[in-house]
Amino acid sequence: ESRFVQAQWTPMEGERGYIIVFHDNTILRRQEQIRRDFVANVSHELRTPISILQANAETLLNGALNDKAYGVQLVNAIERHAIRLSQIISKLLDLARLESNELIFKNEPLNISSIVNSVQEHITPLAQEKNITCWSMIKPEVVCMGDREAVEEVLSNLVSNAVKYIPAGEQISITCSELQGFNRIEVSDTGAGIDASHHSRVFERFYRVDKGRSRDMGGTGLGLSIVKQMVRKMGGDVGVESVNPHGCRFWFTLPKKMEGQRVTRPATGHP
Ligand code: ADP
Secondary structure (H helix, E strand, O other): OHHHEEEEEEEOOOOOOEEEEEEEOHHHHHHHHHHHHHHHHHHHHHHHHHHHHHHHHHHHHOOHHHOHHHHHHHHHHHHHHHHHHHHHHHHHHHHHHHHOOOOOOOOEEEEHHHHHHHHHHHHHHHHHHOOOEEEEEOOOOOEEEEOHHHHHHHHHHHHHHHHHHOOOOOEEEEEEEEEOOEEEEEEEEOOOOOOHHHOOOOOOOOOOOOHHHHHHOOOOOOHHHHHHHHHHHOOOOEEEEEOOOOOEEEEEEEEEOOOOOOOOOOOOOOO
16 A cells, blocks of 8 residues: 555765665554554443443443332343453453463374364354254364364364354254365354455454344454464464355464374464
């Protein structure tokens, strides 16, 4: 973006000519904008439930307590918004810990199919409520390097998002494909999908495709940004793409275990 480019002209004494130095501030400015948006989003996301808690408590104190049915309705809303507030705070803390490098990730060989099985077991009751089938096709010998708990959390986030956002009766599949040096684990669904214009932004903090829908489903808009941070800490990457005829595929990569690789090195950074 040319408006972010500053030019500095330095005439050289005794020389015929100039050195022209261009500083491209685009990335710095973008980072600053992301930081400012984040602060604004955090205060908005925290203020909304807090003002509902305040308003409902005030209404109760001002007489609504005498109307039992109405009182119960207000107290239920207080409980819902208090839960939401604590979910947002705990996810923000997770993000802060991830960003401050406070969390140490193991770098051990992981059998992906056993992790997939345990995520499937956890998700089955929720999926059954919506008559959603979640199947997987991962060779038992696929081994990646990473931290078991973190990979479980990443996969569980992607699968539970799919259960949350696809209509009843649709399907989820978990597959794995091999790349050079990496395995790519994919969670595909047959839901409405995500328009390509949102693909580059869904991993941003607080970004939701449909804000109202996400909130109604108890979403915080932080899940995918946590997923991205975790995967990057383990040396992999994340992405999303559309699936034909409808649906989306979230994927993440993890380094393969190489022959003779020592497993004591902690995972750091992105390759
Ligand atoms: P949330 O807490 O809102 O679920 P996430 O960061 O986990 O936040 O996801 C960001 C947004 O991406 C969601 O609000 C939703 O709009 C969209 N999304 C995630 N997974 C899917 C999916 N499988 N199908 C359709 N939309 C999805």
